[in-house]
Amino acid sequence: MKQFLFLVAKTFFFLVLTAGCLDMIYTQIYLSSSNRGKVEAVFNGKPTQYDVVILGTSRANNHFVPELFEKKGLKTFNYGMSGSHLFETAMLLELMLERNYKIKTILLEADLSLSNEKRDEGTTARYLPYIHHSSVIANHFKTEKEFSLWYYIPFYRYLKYDSQIGFREMFESFIGKPTNHLNHKGYYPLPSKKGANMKNDYRRLNPLKNKYYEQIKQICKANNIQLITVTTPVCENVKGMDYFDKVTKLHPEIHNLENLVQGDNYFSSCGHLNDKGAHLFTQKVLLLFFKDK
Amino acid sequence: MFFNSLHFALFLPIVFLLFWFGFSKTKTVQNAFLLLVSYIFYSFWDWHFLFLLLFSTFLVYYTGIKIQDNVSAKSKSLWFWLSIILNVGFLGIFKYYDFFSVSFSNVLLNFGFKVSPITLKWILPVGISFYTFHGLSYSIDVYKSRIKAERNFIDYALFVSYFPLLVAGPIERATHLLPQVKTKRVFNFQQAKEGIFMIVWGLVKKVVIADTCATYANAIFDHYQSMNSLSLALGAVFFAFQIYGDFSGYSDMAIGISKLFGIELLRNFNYPYFSRDIAEFWRRWHISLSSWFRDYVYIPLGGSKGSKLKQVRNVFVIFLLSGFWHGANWTYIAWGFLNALYFLPLLLQNKNRSNIETITLKLNFDSFKTVFHILVTFTITCFAWIFFRANSIAAAFDYIKLLLTNGVFEWQYLANRRYNYEIIMLIILFIVVEWNTRTKQEPISGKQSMLKLIICIASLLAIGTYSDYKEFIYFQF
Numbered sequence: 001m002k003q004f005l006f007l008v009a010k011t012f013f014f015l016v017l018t019a020g021c022l023d024m025i026y027t028q029i030y031l032s033s034s035n036r037g038k039v040e041a042v043f044n045g046k047p048t049q050y051d052v053v054i055l056g057t058s059r060a061n062n063h064f065v066p067e068l069f070e071k072k073g074l075k076t077f078n079y080g081m082s083g084s085h086l087f088e089t090a091m092l093l094e095l096m097l098e099r100n101y102k103i104k105t106i107l108l109e110a111d112l113s114l115s116n117e118k119r120d121e122g123t124t125a126r127y128l129p130y131i132h133h134s135s136v137i138a139n140h141f142k143t144e145k146e147f148s149l150w151y152y153i154p155f156y157r158y159l160k161y162d163s164q165i166g167f168r169e170m171f172e173s174f175i176g177k178p179t180n181h182l183n184h185k186g187y188y189p190l191p192s193k194k195g196a197n198m199k200n201d202y203r204r205l206n207p208l209k210n211k212y213y214e215q216i217k218q219i220c221k222a223n224n225i226q227l228i229t230v231t232t233p234v235c236e237n238v239k240g241m242d243y244f245d246k247v248t249k250l251h252p253e254i255h256n257l258e259n260l261v262q263g264d265n266y267f268s269s270c271g272h273l274n275d276k277g278a279h280l281f282t283q284k285v286l287l288l289f290f291k292d293k
Numbered sequence: 294m295f296f297n298s299l300h301f302a303l304f305l306p307i308v309f310l311l312f313w314f315g316f317s318k319t320k321t322v323q324n325a326f327l328l329l330v331s332y333i334f335y336s337f338w339d340w341h342f343l344f345l346l347l348f349s350t351f352l353v354y355y356t357g358i359k360i361q362d363n364v365s366a367k368s369k370s371l372w373f374w375l376s377i378i379l380n381v382g383f384l385g386i387f388k389y390y391d392f393f394s395v396s397f398s399n400v401l402l403n404f405g406f407k408v409s410p411i412t413l414k415w416i417l418p419v420g421i422s423f424y425t426f427h428g429l430s431y432s433i434d435v436y437k438s439r440i441k442a443e444r445n446f447i448d449y450a451l452f453v454s455y456f457p458l459l460v461a462g463p464i465e466r467a468t469h470l471l472p473q474v475k476t477k478r479v480f481n482f483q484q485a486k487e488g489i490f491m492i493v494w495g496l497v498k499k500v501v502i503a504d505t506c507a508t509y510a511n512a513i514f515d516h517y518q519s520m521n522s523l524s525l526a527l528g529a530v531f532f533a534f535q536i537y538g539d540f541s542g543y544s545d546m547a548i549g550i551s552k553l554f555g556i557e558l559l560r561n562f563n564y565p566y567f568s569r570d571i572a573e574f575w576r577r578w579h580i581s582l583s584s585w586f587r588d589y590v591y592i593p594l595g596g597s598k599g600s601k602l603k604q605v606r607n608v609f610v611i612f613l614l615s616g617f618w619h620g621a622n623w624t625y626i627a628w629g630f631l632n633a634l635y636f637l638p639l640l641l642q643n644k645n646r647s648n649i650e651t652i653t654l655k656l657n658f659d660s661f662k663t664v665f666h667i668l669v670t671f672t673i674t675c676f677a678w679i680f681f682r683a684n685s686i687a688a689a690f691d692y693i694k695l696l697l698t699n700g701v702f703e704w705q706y707l708a709n710r711r712y713n714y715e716i717i718m719l720i721i722l723f724i725v726v727e728w729n730t731r732t733k734q735e736p737i738s739g740k741q742s743m744l745k746l747i748i749c750i751a752s753l754l755a756i757g758t759y760s761d762y763k764e765f766i767y768f769q770f
Contacts, residue, residue: 001313004485011489011746018751155754163760168715 030129056109058082066185078186111231125161190268203240392621478555491549498542521701
């Protein structure tokens, strides 16, 4: 039995050792990758000075065209991320400042995302490789239930989120295979889709006094960053359209731009403009907020 | 509580330590403890069904004694049939009643009578197919005087409910397991070490091979209408490795876990995809079920004796039963039927036992022929798996039609956000490892076992699939 317990202990030791080694290798690879995603680009890229940084969910990612800002001489990047919530948006902004990014204006899309304070599993995963290398990330996750597992158990985070930061992603980062996330300065154009779902129901959604939105406001104030918060368009056939009125009632500083582009021909799906719609929307946004630039 | 869950990773060491350090003094204490643990393990699934397991156990135990104690053949027969009918009855009600009810109403509909089927929609108790078959084989063996009825209830209950095999087999025989249960187990380092290696290898098969293949197989089967011929062909191959890794991985873990408690279970898989014909495949795939059907159905029906017509009938009976055992769906029956068709030419030419010896390859024509036969057998097996995996017979035929008519053989991007070729290297590597270990039960033991163990651990950590967690396929049966 002694011999067996020794074998088990040895196996366990090898398990921990292997996990530790793999953790080190994966983390090192992610620390030197900057062409696969926005989080990697912020963490590993050179600190940049921006006139405008666009933040938010896919409804920012697919709606704001930085090239149109740049035509006006505004150095802009769209850091909107599909699937993300305000939890991750706040963290990304903090991370940018930690990495010495200089930002004059933040254009924040905050509408449907105001209705929850949860984190998004998929987007969360993109930050986890850097949990030991950024106090912003570590602090932001500190209150999460799984924080201790992510932080103290070697390789656990890569195991848990293997589809986002597991072997395949690590390998592609290692060989430097780029993704399209950083093309078009972060904007992801959507095509028009035949038979796309052009209806939605927001009746069960209610905007909150979202703590991460409040956090973004505070960060901007503390760092002298101009914050422009907007809602973005949705298709015509939506039940519970009064959601956007509730947003502006609760947060009077938010500009309701839901109506700025109308007509389903400008949409790829009910919540997302197509490329043509995004161009039209961006031009109108520029006229509204950056007329003098 | 799955073998590949964190709960089980805590459960097993606790049970192991308690067993050897607290409950190993006598055989009775050992068995009572393992029985209690087995019931706790089963309760994690659904404690309500524990009563069904207990009732089924007691029924077979009691009728077994009655079969043996009664002197008259008539009384023996009466108790025997009572045991069989009740056992099969439970299985029938829980597993097959709804299927028959719906099928019957469909048949009536074809004759113009519209009848709404009365369905129970009961949840299938986990492991019912396995523990029922334990009970059936025991009753038959007692009735046929192959074994004596077990009078110690704890020993008998442990034979039926032993936790490593309770929910998905291997289907044990009383002749093999009961003698081990009736002897006090002494800790054996070599056996326990083999157990650890089998558990680790089983985990690799499940988490690295099966679950990874599953993401691809599901992406293809669930969207087969938009897949090209190459993806559809690969889909069948991926599913073949998914189900093999899943079930043989589970069996390896069950055998390994049992070794830790000093009990040897029957081997369930013997590298089936290296079979040279379908008869050999069935001697290597789910061995405990195939041999169960062989011993308790095929041979009593006459087996390969009697007229050719009778032999053909017997073959179809066992393959259809085997298909039906897997689930109440026509797809499983079609899968069984297809395998019977594959088997038929071998039976008619008396070649169904021609590939018994271990495969050895050299650089000659015979070896080339062997590889060719292995590939043909694997191809037809994959073809049959399409029926097993498809949601309906119509979907299986659609899948095959598209596979044969689409004619496009290009790499395709799948719904799981992967290209259809990305997993091929992993499968090839797995085949190479299996080929090199085909004379053993697992690849870790032998020379450099520690290094191989570390490689397995690293592969488990690095290339296992965790975020897309999959239950063991055979739990549903």
